[in-house]
Amino acid sequence: xxxxxxxxxxxxxxxxxxxxxxxxxxxxxxxxxxxxxxxxxxxxxxxxxxxxxxxxxxxxxxxxxxxxxxxxxxxxxxxxxxxxxxxxx
Amino acid sequence: xxxxxxxxxxxxxxxxxxxxxxxxxxxxxxxxxxxxxxxxxxxxxxxxxxxxxxxxxxxxxxxxxxxxxxxxxxxxxxxxxxxxxxxxxxxxxxxxxxxxxxxxxxxxxxxxxxxxxxxxxxxxxxxxxxxxxxxxxxxxxxxxxxxxxxxxxxxxxxxxxxxxxxxxxxxxxxxxxxxxxxxxxxxxxxxxxxxxxxxxxxxxxxxxxxxxxxxxxxxxxxxxxxxxxxxxxxxxxxxxxxxxxxxxxxxxxxxxxxxxxxxxxxxxxxxxxxxxxxxxxxxxxxxxxxxxxxxxxxxxxxxxxxxxxxxxxxxxxxxxxxxxxxxxxxxxxxxxxxxxxxxxxxxxxxxxxxxxxxxxxxxxxxxxx
Numbered sequence: 001x002x003x004x005x006x007x008x009x010x011x012x013x014x015x016x017x018x019x020x021x022x023x024x025x026x027x028x029x030x031x032x033x034x035x036x037x038x039x040x041x042x043x044x045x046x047x048x049x050x051x052x053x054x055x056x057x058x059x060x061x062x063x064x065x066x067x068x069x070x071x072x073x074x075x076x077x078x079x080x081x082x083x084x085x086x087x088x089x
Numbered sequence: 090x091x092x093x094x095x096x097x098x099x100x101x102x103x104x105x106x107x108x109x110x111x112x113x114x115x116x117x118x119x120x121x122x123x124x125x126x127x128x129x130x131x132x133x134x135x136x137x138x139x140x141x142x143x144x145x146x147x148x149x150x151x152x153x154x155x156x157x158x159x160x161x162x163x164x165x166x167x168x169x170x171x172x173x174x175x176x177x178x179x180x181x182x183x184x185x186x187x188x189x190x191x192x193x194x195x196x197x198x199x200x201x202x203x204x205x206x207x208x209x210x211x212x213x214x215x216x217x218x219x220x221x222x223x224x225x226x227x228x229x230x231x232x233x234x235x236x237x238x239x240x241x242x243x244x245x246x247x248x249x250x251x252x253x254x255x256x257x258x259x260x261x262x263x264x265x266x267x268x269x270x271x272x273x274x275x276x277x278x279x280x281x282x283x284x285x286x287x288x289x290x291x292x293x294x295x296x297x298x299x300x301x302x303x304x305x306x307x308x309x310x311x312x313x314x315x316x317x318x319x320x321x322x323x324x325x326x327x328x329x330x331x332x333x334x335x336x337x338x339x340x341x342x343x344x345x346x347x348x349x350x351x352x353x354x355x356x357x358x359x360x361x362x363x364x365x366x367x368x369x370x371x372x373x374x375x376x377x378x379x380x381x382x383x384x385x386x387x388x389x390x391x392x393x394x395x396x397x398x399x400x401x402x403x404x405x406x407x408x409x410x411x412x413x414x415x416x417x418x419x420x421x422x423x424x425x426x427x428x429x430x431x432x433x434x435x436x437x438x439x440x441x442x443x444x445x446x447x448x449x450x451x452x453x454x455x456x457x458x
Contacts, residue, residue: 009144010145013142013145013148013161014161039161042146042148042164042166043142043145043146043148044145046146046187047166047167047168047169047186047187047188048167048169048170048185048186048187049169052144052145052146054143054144055144055145084144085144
């Protein structure tokens with residue numbers, strides 16, 4: 001199970017509590033999270049399912065690079081943080 | 090009519106009411122968030138607000154209690170782009186299938202119908218009060234859509250959606266001309282004969298598919314009459330957009346973004362002129378509204394109550410509105426000033442000079458007004 005946590009700034013717009021969810025890749029983990037919290041999806045992913053331009057994902061402290069497919073593998077007890085990029089809004 | 094006005098700004102939505110002592114701000118929603126468009130649905134009083142949350146994308150909110158509570162509803166979104174399909178602008182850059190801004194939002198004629206125009210260039214429809222949205226594929230797939238390009242923004246966008254009682258639609262696109270559908274969006278015709286664009290090479294200046302109408306408004310009681318504040322100047326149509334006449338008499342300048350038309354008199358219209366193009370400031374640093382009552386032959390420059398010294402306010406395309414009586418106008422500026430006139434523009438009252446930059450002002454109009 002990976003632990004998924006969101007920037008507190010997102011909580012202002014939509015409920016996004018931390019959750020432990022299964023998945024072998026970032027995409028799978030987030031899809032499983034969005035299955036539980038469907039409203040969060042559009043805040044993190046764009047129309048095409050890519051990571052929004054001004055959102056960053058950290059996997060065990062390192063920035064995820066595959067922003068289109070989110071195919072990076074994650075370990076069994078990964079910690080995934082979804083944060084605002086400083087480039088944005 | 091009890092006056093109510095919605096003001097969409099870069100930092101929130103402001104609701105104003107007309108009480109015995111005049112206009113005042115009654116409620117602030119979404120403070121801190123950009124509200125790119127707002128729609129008070131005249132059919133049932135529902136309010137819709139299009140947000141741009143920066144990091145977190147475009148969102149749509151709905152209130153069925155006059156703005157006290159808002160619910161997060163589906164926002165227009167492009168369908169998944171098929172593998173291998175790459176959409177490009179005329180200059181070869183990628184045209185993303187990704188809604189970046191809600192630029193226009195209007196009530197349709199059928200129950201629950203809404204139309205939404207976006208940057209980059211999508212028209213979306215909802216048939217269930219915004220619970221779900223779909224891209225209007227007929228326009229998106231139109232070969233001439235591919236000729237559109239950005240004007241002021243990186244990508245083209247649909248900023249004006251005029252809905253007639255018959256359900257016929259007239260769209261304004263920057264830069265993509267005037268489009269019309271008389272079959273509920275099933276098919277589209279490019280309109281705009283007579284419009285020209287001095288910013289294009291001469292051989293393309295009359296190309297209807299690249300015109301830059303900044304704003305299009307249609308007279309509700311006489312839909313033959315349509316006004317356009319175009320990048321190039323002011324144009325007017327008396328045949329629902331098929332043909333356009335240049336209106337060179339507009340003073341003190343023919344450049345601007347906003348235009349409003351009287352709800353019952355298609356010969357009466359208001360503009361907020363500015364120095365054209367690269368400059369984009371009020372002429373002589375004086376904010377004025379210009380009004381015609383004779384179809385654009387003559388214009389009266391209205392300045393009473395508007396700042397006449399070192400004023401650099403620009404009024405964006407959606408930031409001028411007239412109410413259902415045709416007497417009350419609101420005008421909001423890029424520097425956060427809001428003015429209201431209750432006598433057709435003769436005299437203006439400054440409601441605030443300290444709001445966030447104003448994107449849109451809209452009077453709440455009852456059904457039929």
